[in-house]
Amino acid sequence: MQRSRIAGFDFGLAGMGVLVVVLGFSSATFAVLGGKVASVAADQSRMKASLKVTSNGLFQVHELQTDTGNVVREFVSPDGTVFGVAWTGNQMPDYSQLLGRYTDAINKAAQSRKEHRAPLTIQQPGFVFSAFGHMRFFTGRAYIPGLVPAGVTVEEIR
């Protein structure tokens, strides 16, 4: 047996110096991370969720909650850009909906490892992602370092 062994987490992409150029999203129909605040509405519709918006002066939190207990928080900078998302619930969010094209980095990480039951962390210059849990409990967060407003610590994305 070939003893290729790619287990556990994959931080490898960061070492490859992958550059993620952040472009403005013009479409509000498909969201999200890196997109404009209007895209939150698409998530709300897709998730059939309630929406609560709070602000601490440095950023807004658009919190989506479903009747089945899934919560997604979208962190919006003063210029209206979603710079981070966090989620907790009994089911995983739809990454392709929530993270848009940043999902490609997750899929590349998945294809470069073998044991998919493990948690996943990705740290790239343009994209940080961490997800863990088990069936009936999933949580995680993702953000774009370059879009985090001044004065905001990444620990607040949760």
Added chain:
Amino acid sequence: MTHPKRLVLALLPCVLLILAAACGGGGSSNSNNGGGSTVQNTLPVSVNSGISTQFAYTNGIFVSVVVCQPGTNNCVTVPNVLLDTGSTGLRLLSGTVSGIGLTTVATGSQTLTNCVQYLDNSYDWGPVATADIKLAGEVASSVPIQIIAEPGDVFPAAPSSCGGTAINTTDLFGANGILGVSFYQQDCGSACVPGTTSNGGSYYSCSTSACTLTTASLSQQLQNPIGMFSSDNNGLMLTLPTIGAGGAVSANGTLAFGVDTQSDNALGSAFVLLPNAFGNFSTTFKSTTTNVGFIDSGSSALFFLTNASTGLAGCTTFTGFYCPSSTQSLTATNQGANGGTSTVPFSVANGDNLLNSNNDVFSNLAGTGDDTTNNPPFTYFDWGLPFFFGRSVFVVLEGQSAGSQAGPYWAY
């Protein structure tokens, strides 16, 4: 194991799925136990490198499952099925059951289809079918299981909401499927039943060409077969041997069904750990406490905290694992919703040294559990398979009880 036949998945509900000729060969079946007598309740388990030709599975734990057309002796033994205390439901690659006739479950006039998502956006996708499941002398009848659609199967592709990377071959899976025996009776539970207005994406309704999100009643959902046994149906006891410091090529253990139901599955003085509403307990490591502690035989290592918060160096080859220069003897303390604490000793060895060896079974492999930008971490403690070595771990199902304590709970 290879799959000699390519399955054609029938898309009409309630039509026999599998069209292979001359079913019944190669299978084995156990006759039903007589009422009242003690049922043979133990199944051998093996921890080894799995069956992929592409990679060696680390700490993969496997069992053989007998699957039958309901109510018949038309059965097949599927070996090398991952045993997972972190999920619920039997999921098998379609080729493994192509020799028997299984019937899909209908939703309306379409086929009920299951999606299970993993944290890295990989997934298993395929129709729900009913089968009798035989494990040791125990039988669960007409159990909804997932038939994982393989490349070439005639079945609609998974929608993007299911995930991005299909795990649909033995080479990708390292196994023929996965047997989820968590303390939840169904894979999704009340979050997927009719009447909920949002649906996280476990169940779909598929025509011959397209699939849409749908709901599924509790009885239609994938089940933990243990809860459907006629005896020894309140949980399990998994016992694995101690593993030496350098690891092992393989290890053999025992899966006993039932908890406190026979002389071989006594709960005794095991520490009982009740989960919170999210299925977790609290774990304290040094000065950090997380309320997301869990026990998961499907995790290949202990995963917790970060290099900075543990003081443990990271590996250079197998990034994400811990690589202390000398093996560290550590402890962490678990506390459940029922109070009481249990301090668990464990070792963390150099992950690069372990994983560069010819061994695949390790009791001292650990990895980080968060991105390093988080301080304090967005933290959790995943007691993966290394935790199981050298002890018996009990899982008691929701809706059941053992030792006068109602499930769900863990004990060890």
